[in-house]
Amino acid sequence: MVTGWVRKRTMVLALALAGSGLAALPQAAHAQDAEARLRKIEAEVKALQRQVFPGGDGRFFTPEVITPAPGSTPGAGNSLGSASTPITDILGRLDSIESQLTRLTSQTEENTHSVTQLALRVDEIEKARAAELAATQPVGSALPGTMTGTVPAPTGGAAGAATPGTRGTVSTSMPTPAATRPTPAPAASGPTAARLAAVQAIAKPTTDDAGEDEYTYGFRLWDAKFYPEAQQQLGLFVEKFPRHKRLSFARNLLGRAYLDDGKPREAAQWFLQNYQQDKNGDRAADSLLYLAESMIAIKDTNRACLALAEFSEVYPAVATGRLQAQYQANVAKVKCTKGK
Numbered sequence: 001m002v003t004g005w006v007r008k009r010t011m012v013l014a015l016a017l018a019g020s021g022l023a024a025l026p027q028a029a030h031a032q033d034a035e036a037r038l039r040k041i042e043a044e045v046k047a048l049q050r051q052v053f054p055g056g057d058g059r060f061f062t063p064e065v066i067t068p069a070p071g072s073t074p075g076a077g078n079s080l081g082s083a084s085t086p087i088t089d090i091l092g093r094l095d096s097i098e099s100q101l102t103r104l105t106s107q108t109e110e111n112t113h114s115v116t117q118l119a120l121r122v123d124e125i126e127k128a129r130a131a132e133l134a135a136t137q138p139v140g141s142a143l144p145g146t147m148t149g150t151v152p153a154p155t156g157g158a159a160g161a162a163t164p165g166t167r168g169t170v171s172t173s174m175p176t177p178a179a180t181r182p183t184p185a186p187a188a189s190g191p192t193a194a195r196l197a198a199v200q201a202i203a204k205p206t207t208d209d210a211g212e213d214e215y216t217y218g219f220r221l222w223d224a225k226f227y228p229e230a231q232q233q234l235g236l237f238v239e240k241f242p243r244h245k246r247l248s249f250a251r252n253l254l255g256r257a258y259l260d261d262g263k264p265r266e267a268a269q270w271f272l273q274n275y276q277q278d279k280n281g282d283r284a285a286d287s288l289l290y291l292a293e294s295m296i297a298i299k300d301t302n303r304a305c306l307a308l309a310e311f312s313e314v315y316p317a318v319a320t321g322r323l324q325a326q327y328q329a330n331v332a333k334v335k336c337t338k339g340k
Contacts (some may be wrong), residue, residue, distance in 0.1 A: 198224075222234070249282055304334050
Protein backbone atom coordinates (compact mmCIF):
# COMPACT_ATOMS: atom_id res chain seq x y z
CA MET A 1 0.00 0.00 0.00
CA VAL A 2 2.71 2.37 0.94
CA THR A 3 4.68 1.51 -2.13
CA GLY A 4 1.67 2.15 -4.41
CA TRP A 5 0.96 5.48 -2.82
CA VAL A 6 4.58 6.56 -3.27
CA ARG A 7 4.44 5.60 -6.92
CA LYS A 8 1.27 7.64 -7.43
CA ARG A 9 2.86 10.70 -5.79
CA THR A 10 5.96 10.28 -7.94
CA MET A 11 3.87 10.11 -11.12
CA VAL A 12 1.86 13.23 -10.14
CA LEU A 13 5.05 15.17 -9.39
CA ALA A 14 6.59 14.12 -12.70
CA LEU A 15 3.50 15.22 -14.59
CA ALA A 16 3.55 18.56 -12.77
CA LEU A 17 7.19 19.09 -13.63
CA ALA A 18 6.55 18.11 -17.22
CA GLY A 19 3.66 20.55 -17.44
CA SER A 20 5.81 23.29 -16.03
CA GLY A 21 8.48 22.66 -18.66
CA LEU A 22 5.92 22.63 -21.48
CA ALA A 23 4.56 25.99 -20.33
CA ALA A 24 8.04 27.51 -20.30
CA LEU A 25 8.80 26.42 -23.88
CA PRO A 26 6.56 29.03 -25.61
CA GLN A 27 8.01 31.80 -23.43
CA ALA A 28 11.55 30.86 -24.42
CA ALA A 29 10.57 30.75 -28.07
CA HIS A 30 8.99 34.24 -27.86
CA ALA A 31 12.11 35.59 -26.15
CA GLN A 32 14.31 34.22 -28.91
CA ASP A 33 12.04 35.71 -31.60
CA ALA A 34 12.06 39.14 -29.88
CA GLU A 35 15.84 38.95 -29.56
CA ALA A 36 16.24 38.26 -33.30
CA ARG A 37 13.88 41.09 -34.29
CA LEU A 38 15.64 43.46 -31.92
CA ARG A 39 19.05 42.63 -33.37
CA LYS A 40 17.67 43.25 -36.87
CA ILE A 41 16.36 46.69 -35.84
CA GLU A 42 19.69 47.54 -34.22
CA ALA A 43 21.54 46.59 -37.41
CA GLU A 44 19.25 48.81 -39.49
CA VAL A 45 19.74 51.76 -37.13
CA LYS A 46 23.52 51.31 -37.30
CA ALA A 47 23.33 51.28 -41.09
CA LEU A 48 21.31 54.49 -40.98
CA GLN A 49 23.90 55.95 -38.60
CA ARG A 50 26.69 55.20 -41.04
CA GLN A 51 24.76 56.86 -43.86
CA VAL A 52 23.87 60.06 -41.97
CA PHE A 53 27.18 60.23 -40.06
CA PRO A 54 29.83 58.68 -42.37
CA GLY A 55 32.86 57.13 -40.80
CA GLY A 56 32.78 54.12 -38.56
CA ASP A 57 35.81 54.76 -36.41
CA GLY A 58 33.87 56.50 -33.65
CA ARG A 59 35.19 59.99 -34.43
CA PHE A 60 31.96 61.17 -36.06
CA PHE A 61 29.33 59.90 -33.63
CA THR A 62 28.99 58.03 -30.39
CA PRO A 63 26.95 54.83 -30.65
CA GLU A 64 23.71 55.20 -28.75
CA VAL A 65 22.55 51.61 -29.15
CA ILE A 66 24.75 49.58 -26.86
CA THR A 67 24.01 45.96 -26.11
CA PRO A 68 24.67 45.29 -22.43
CA ALA A 69 27.11 42.54 -21.73
CA PRO A 70 25.63 39.30 -20.41
CA GLY A 71 25.06 39.57 -16.71
CA SER A 72 25.50 43.37 -16.66
CA THR A 73 23.07 45.66 -14.87
CA PRO A 74 21.01 48.20 -16.87
CA GLY A 75 21.23 51.91 -16.07
CA ALA A 76 20.08 53.18 -12.74
CA GLY A 77 17.26 55.05 -14.44
CA ASN A 78 15.46 51.84 -15.39
CA SER A 79 12.00 52.14 -13.90
CA LEU A 80 11.50 48.38 -13.86
CA GLY A 81 14.24 47.75 -11.35
CA SER A 82 17.94 47.23 -11.16
CA ALA A 83 17.99 43.51 -11.84
CA SER A 84 18.83 42.60 -15.44
CA THR A 85 16.18 40.39 -17.00
CA PRO A 86 15.43 39.65 -20.67
CA ILE A 87 12.38 41.96 -20.57
CA THR A 88 14.15 44.93 -18.93
CA ASP A 89 17.11 44.48 -21.30
CA ILE A 90 14.81 44.58 -24.35
CA LEU A 91 12.89 47.62 -23.07
CA GLY A 92 16.11 49.51 -22.42
CA ARG A 93 17.43 48.77 -25.86
CA LEU A 94 14.11 49.77 -27.47
CA ASP A 95 14.23 53.12 -25.64
CA SER A 96 17.74 53.66 -26.96
CA ILE A 97 16.65 52.80 -30.51
CA GLU A 98 13.67 55.19 -30.36
CA SER A 99 15.91 57.99 -29.09
CA GLN A 100 18.42 57.39 -31.88
CA LEU A 101 15.69 57.27 -34.54
CA THR A 102 14.29 60.57 -33.29
CA ARG A 103 17.73 62.17 -33.45
CA LEU A 104 18.44 60.83 -36.94
CA THR A 105 15.04 61.95 -38.22
CA SER A 106 15.61 65.46 -36.84
CA GLN A 107 19.08 65.62 -38.39
CA THR A 108 17.75 64.43 -41.76
CA GLU A 109 15.03 67.09 -41.75
CA GLU A 110 17.56 69.79 -40.89
CA ASN A 111 19.88 68.64 -43.68
CA THR A 112 17.00 68.56 -46.17
CA HIS A 113 15.98 72.09 -45.21
CA SER A 114 19.56 73.33 -45.55
CA VAL A 115 19.92 71.76 -48.99
CA THR A 116 16.62 73.31 -50.08
CA GLN A 117 17.72 76.76 -48.93
CA LEU A 118 21.04 76.39 -50.73
CA ALA A 119 19.27 75.36 -53.93
CA LEU A 120 17.01 78.42 -53.72
CA ARG A 121 19.99 80.69 -53.13
CA VAL A 122 21.89 79.24 -56.09
CA ASP A 123 18.79 79.70 -58.26
CA GLU A 124 18.52 83.37 -57.22
CA ILE A 125 22.21 83.94 -57.99
CA GLU A 126 21.86 82.31 -61.41
CA LYS A 127 18.80 84.42 -62.24
CA ALA A 128 20.57 87.61 -61.17
CA ARG A 129 23.61 86.67 -63.25
CA ALA A 130 21.41 85.90 -66.27
CA ALA A 131 19.68 89.27 -65.92
CA GLU A 132 23.06 91.02 -65.70
CA LEU A 133 24.33 89.26 -68.80
CA ALA A 134 21.10 90.04 -70.66
CA ALA A 135 21.49 93.72 -69.80
CA THR A 136 24.97 93.84 -71.31
CA GLN A 137 24.38 91.44 -74.22
CA PRO A 138 24.83 92.91 -77.70
CA VAL A 139 21.57 93.68 -79.45
CA GLY A 140 22.76 92.09 -82.67
CA SER A 141 25.36 92.30 -85.39
CA ALA A 142 26.16 95.73 -86.75
CA LEU A 143 25.93 96.72 -90.37
CA PRO A 144 24.43 93.53 -91.85
CA GLY A 145 27.09 91.27 -93.26
CA THR A 146 29.81 93.88 -93.03
CA MET A 147 30.45 95.17 -89.53
CA THR A 148 29.95 93.47 -86.17
CA GLY A 149 29.59 95.61 -83.12
CA THR A 150 27.85 95.97 -79.78
CA VAL A 151 25.43 98.64 -78.76
CA PRO A 152 23.78 99.54 -75.45
CA ALA A 153 20.48 97.75 -74.97
CA PRO A 154 17.79 100.12 -73.64
CA THR A 155 15.62 98.99 -70.76
CA GLY A 156 12.50 97.24 -72.02
CA GLY A 157 13.95 96.69 -75.51
CA ALA A 158 12.67 98.17 -78.74
CA ALA A 159 10.19 96.83 -81.22
CA GLY A 160 10.97 96.07 -84.81
CA ALA A 161 14.66 95.11 -84.54
CA ALA A 162 16.04 94.50 -88.01
CA THR A 163 17.33 91.10 -89.12
CA PRO A 164 20.94 91.25 -90.37
CA GLY A 165 21.65 90.51 -94.01
CA THR A 166 24.49 88.56 -95.52
CA ARG A 167 26.70 90.85 -97.57
CA GLY A 168 30.49 90.71 -97.19
CA THR A 169 32.69 89.06 -94.58
CA VAL A 170 34.57 91.92 -92.92
CA SER A 171 34.22 91.82 -89.10
CA THR A 172 35.15 94.49 -86.60
CA SER A 173 33.98 95.41 -83.12
CA MET A 174 32.76 98.55 -81.46
CA PRO A 175 33.45 99.61 -77.86
CA THR A 176 30.59 98.88 -75.48
CA PRO A 177 29.36 101.68 -73.20
CA ALA A 178 29.50 101.04 -69.46
CA ALA A 179 25.79 101.66 -68.88
CA THR A 180 22.52 101.34 -70.73
CA ARG A 181 21.87 105.07 -70.61
CA PRO A 182 25.13 107.01 -70.95
CA THR A 183 25.60 109.56 -68.22
CA PRO A 184 27.92 112.47 -68.96
CA ALA A 185 30.85 112.87 -66.61
CA PRO A 186 30.37 116.06 -64.60
CA ALA A 187 33.04 118.71 -64.77
CA ALA A 188 35.51 118.69 -61.93
CA SER A 189 34.30 122.03 -60.62
CA GLY A 190 30.63 121.46 -61.52
CA PRO A 191 28.41 123.68 -63.67
CA THR A 192 28.63 127.37 -63.07
CA ALA A 193 25.72 129.35 -61.74
CA ALA A 194 25.37 131.04 -65.13
CA ARG A 195 25.13 127.68 -66.91
CA LEU A 196 22.56 126.39 -64.45
CA ALA A 197 20.49 129.51 -64.94
CA ALA A 198 20.73 129.17 -68.72
CA VAL A 199 19.61 125.54 -68.61
CA GLN A 200 16.73 126.36 -66.29
CA ALA A 201 15.66 129.08 -68.70
CA ILE A 202 14.91 126.44 -71.35
CA ALA A 203 11.25 125.63 -70.98
CA LYS A 204 10.03 122.07 -70.88
CA PRO A 205 6.68 121.69 -72.64
CA THR A 206 3.71 120.17 -70.86
CA THR A 207 1.16 118.54 -73.12
CA ASP A 208 -0.97 115.42 -73.06
CA ASP A 209 1.93 113.43 -74.59
CA ALA A 210 4.58 113.05 -71.87
CA GLY A 211 6.97 111.28 -74.24
CA GLU A 212 6.77 114.06 -76.79
CA ASP A 213 7.46 116.59 -74.01
CA GLU A 214 10.59 114.70 -72.87
CA TYR A 215 11.94 114.45 -76.43
CA THR A 216 11.21 118.09 -77.22
CA TYR A 217 12.98 119.21 -74.08
CA GLY A 218 16.04 117.11 -75.03
CA PHE A 219 15.98 118.65 -78.52
CA ARG A 220 15.88 122.15 -77.07
CA LEU A 221 18.87 121.39 -74.83
CA TRP A 222 20.83 120.05 -77.81
CA ASP A 223 19.83 122.98 -80.00
CA ALA A 224 21.07 125.37 -77.28
CA LYS A 225 24.39 123.43 -77.29
CA PHE A 226 23.98 122.09 -73.76
CA TYR A 227 25.24 118.73 -74.91
CA PRO A 228 25.81 116.92 -71.57
CA GLU A 229 22.34 117.95 -70.41
CA ALA A 230 20.87 116.87 -73.75
CA GLN A 231 22.60 113.51 -73.48
CA GLN A 232 21.10 112.91 -70.07
CA GLN A 233 17.62 114.06 -71.10
CA LEU A 234 17.51 112.07 -74.34
CA GLY A 235 18.91 109.00 -72.61
CA LEU A 236 16.08 109.29 -70.09
CA PHE A 237 13.55 109.46 -72.92
CA VAL A 238 14.95 106.32 -74.60
CA GLU A 239 14.78 104.45 -71.30
CA LYS A 240 11.26 105.54 -70.34
CA PHE A 241 9.60 105.47 -73.76
CA PRO A 242 11.08 102.53 -75.74
CA ARG A 243 8.01 102.33 -78.04
CA HIS A 244 7.34 106.00 -78.62
CA LYS A 245 6.99 107.31 -82.16
CA ARG A 246 9.95 109.62 -81.51
CA LEU A 247 12.32 106.79 -80.54
CA SER A 248 14.25 106.81 -83.83
CA PHE A 249 14.58 110.60 -83.64
CA ALA A 250 15.74 110.44 -80.01
CA ARG A 251 18.44 107.80 -80.51
CA ASN A 252 19.80 109.62 -83.55
CA LEU A 253 19.78 112.96 -81.72
CA LEU A 254 21.46 111.32 -78.72
CA GLY A 255 24.27 110.18 -80.99
CA ARG A 256 24.57 113.67 -82.40
CA ALA A 257 24.73 115.14 -78.90
CA TYR A 258 27.78 112.96 -78.22
CA LEU A 259 29.31 113.65 -81.65
CA ASP A 260 28.89 117.40 -81.24
CA ASP A 261 30.37 117.09 -77.75
CA GLY A 262 33.57 115.63 -79.20
CA LYS A 263 32.83 112.01 -78.24
CA PRO A 264 32.58 110.11 -81.53
CA ARG A 265 33.04 106.67 -79.97
CA GLU A 266 30.04 107.10 -77.67
CA ALA A 267 28.10 108.64 -80.54
CA ALA A 268 28.82 105.64 -82.78
CA GLN A 269 27.11 103.33 -80.28
CA TRP A 270 23.82 105.15 -80.54
CA PHE A 271 23.97 105.58 -84.32
CA LEU A 272 24.69 101.89 -84.68
CA GLN A 273 21.87 100.92 -82.34
CA ASN A 274 19.36 103.16 -84.08
CA TYR A 275 20.18 101.63 -87.46
CA GLN A 276 20.23 98.06 -86.17
CA GLN A 277 16.99 98.04 -84.25
CA ASP A 278 14.79 99.69 -86.86
CA LYS A 279 16.21 100.08 -90.37
CA ASN A 280 12.89 101.59 -91.45
CA GLY A 281 12.90 104.15 -88.63
CA ASP A 282 12.51 107.83 -89.35
CA ARG A 283 16.18 108.55 -88.67
CA ALA A 284 17.80 105.16 -89.38
CA ALA A 285 19.39 106.41 -92.60
CA ASP A 286 20.71 109.51 -90.83
CA SER A 287 22.24 107.36 -88.11
CA LEU A 288 24.04 105.14 -90.62
CA LEU A 289 25.52 108.18 -92.31
CA TYR A 290 26.48 109.74 -88.96
CA LEU A 291 28.06 106.41 -88.02
CA ALA A 292 30.39 106.81 -91.01
CA GLU A 293 31.10 110.36 -89.86
CA SER A 294 31.95 109.10 -86.36
CA MET A 295 34.35 106.55 -87.80
CA ILE A 296 36.00 109.27 -89.86
CA ALA A 297 36.41 111.33 -86.68
CA ILE A 298 38.32 108.53 -84.95
CA LYS A 299 40.28 107.81 -88.16
CA ASP A 300 38.84 104.36 -88.66
CA THR A 301 38.78 104.42 -92.46
CA ASN A 302 37.84 100.77 -92.85
CA ARG A 303 34.60 101.04 -90.88
CA ALA A 304 33.84 104.45 -92.32
CA CYS A 305 33.98 102.98 -95.82
CA LEU A 306 31.83 100.03 -94.78
CA ALA A 307 29.19 102.35 -93.34
CA LEU A 308 29.18 104.54 -96.45
CA ALA A 309 28.85 101.52 -98.73
CA GLU A 310 26.01 100.18 -96.62
CA PHE A 311 24.28 103.54 -96.67
CA SER A 312 24.38 103.84 -100.45
CA GLU A 313 23.11 100.27 -100.88
CA VAL A 314 20.30 100.29 -98.27
CA TYR A 315 19.12 103.88 -98.80
CA PRO A 316 19.83 104.76 -102.46
CA ALA A 317 16.93 107.24 -102.66
CA VAL A 318 18.10 109.12 -99.57
CA ALA A 319 21.73 109.05 -100.76
CA THR A 320 20.67 110.91 -103.93
CA GLY A 321 18.02 113.00 -102.24
CA ARG A 322 17.65 114.43 -98.73
CA LEU A 323 21.13 113.45 -97.47
CA GLN A 324 23.01 113.68 -100.76
CA ALA A 325 25.18 116.64 -99.74
CA GLN A 326 26.20 115.10 -96.41
CA TYR A 327 26.88 111.73 -98.04
CA GLN A 328 29.11 113.21 -100.73
CA ALA A 329 30.94 115.30 -98.14
CA ASN A 330 31.76 112.19 -96.10
CA VAL A 331 32.82 110.22 -99.19
CA ALA A 332 35.25 113.01 -100.04
CA LYS A 333 36.88 112.73 -96.59
CA VAL A 334 38.06 109.13 -96.97
CA LYS A 335 39.73 107.07 -99.65
CA CYS A 336 37.89 103.79 -99.90
CA THR A 337 39.17 100.86 -101.91
CA LYS A 338 36.89 99.27 -104.46
CA GLY A 339 34.23 97.12 -102.87
CA LYS A 340 34.10 99.09 -99.63
